[in-house]
Amino acid sequence: MTALMLGLGIAFISLAVLLLVLVLAFGLGTSGPTGVARSLAMIDGTVGRQSVARNELPAQERFVGPALDLTRRMAVRLSPTGTAERLARSLDRAGNPAPWTVDRIMGVKGLSLLLGAALGLLYAGLDLGGLVLAIILGAAGFMMPDLLLYNAALRRQEQTAKDLADTLDVLSVCVEAGQGFDSALLRVARTGEGPMAAEFARVLSEMQLGKSRSQAFSDLGDRVSLPEVKNFVSSIVQADRLGIPIAKVLREQTSAMRVTRRQKGEEKAQKVTVKILFPLLFCIFPALFVVIIGPGIVRMMANLFGTGSVFGG
Incomplete structure (x- = not known):
């Protein structure tokens, strides 16, 4: 009992x-206007929870x-x-x-x-x-x-580290093709996928709200704690303060990012031999020993103790 x-x-x-x-993940009963419609509704006036009957709340x-x-x-x-x-x-x-x-x-x-x-x-x-x-x-x-x-x-x-090099390639191509840096960021944010595109979209939103470019990119470096991103952010901030052409900075950063990605790939390849050692010792080698040495051990035991062949009498 x-x-x-x-x-x-x-x-x-x-x-x-x-x-x-389920309620927290899918937000049951929380559908409503979004975007411009939500902003207009907020301008028209907000309704507090105290002014709504409890049975009308989601x-x-x-x-x-x-x-x-x-x-x-x-x-x-x-x-x-x-x-x-x-x-x-x-x-x-x-x-x-x-x-x-x-x-x-x-x-x-x-x-x-x-x-x-x-x-x-x-x-x-x-x-x-x-x-x-x-x-x-x-x-x-x-x-x-x-x-x-x-x-x-x-x-x-980790996903940001994978997407960074490709995102910077697109950004560098757009700038070298004649677009302004902000326009190139907007194109990457609209057409790109992954965390870097979302971060660039947030940088643009913060700049539109009044932040300077240097401050917006500094906040990006604080949010993404990757050495590659911090190097890129510091280069953009210095170029913005010193008046260095952005296209040249992006070209150098893209080249450095390719080298970094290749070095990380080589580092992971060198770690494979160490990581595969324990599965080989504890999973693969015992099975190989049983298959290869097992029949020989059985025949040796049969010959030593005179019990005859265990495979055919």
Whole structure:
């Protein structure tokens, strides 16, 4: 009976977590105007949550929002100072995924803490072992969103490193063909795919909002923590301040980027021999030894002990 109740409790908690993830990921009930239509609606006037009946709010605002708000407050109290700023930087490096904000991540951290502690108590019971397991699972759940965000940022950095050389090639060709640097950035942002095109689009948006070119590219260097990007950003900033032709800077950066990409390819090729050593020792060599040496060992044992041939009598 106790095992049945424990299984039902774990099943209900897993179902609740699944429903929460689906609501957060797909934003149920949050469709509305976007782009220019949304801007015009904001100009006409905004409607606060207090002026709308509760049953007219979307499902996310009625159910998920208050729960995440409570867990967010708990996570903020348990987190050290500067956690919000660190999460904001991590979101910038991860490309600011659409459904996620700093407040939502803090809410999920608090919710994961409660779920981990509840699962630990349900599994081990209300004793010292259950308390220790609840603390461990709660701490793991509390840190899990940070690890997932760090992993997403790391994958995006790797994709940025792959796309950087090709993006700079297109940018250099556009500038050498006679386009202005801002126009070339706009073309790359519109026609390109990948993280670098998105970053260039953000640089253009910040410049349109009033930032200088040097400041916008400096912020790009802060968001993308790659040595190649930092070198490119510093070259563009110096060229903008000193009046050096952008086409020449882009040509040099493109050549250096090709050399860097070739060196990274050679480095990965040299690491293959070391990485393949352990699979060979523990997976392939034992099977080869069994296939090649196994029959000989069987025949030797048969001849030594006089048991006859094991393959034909």
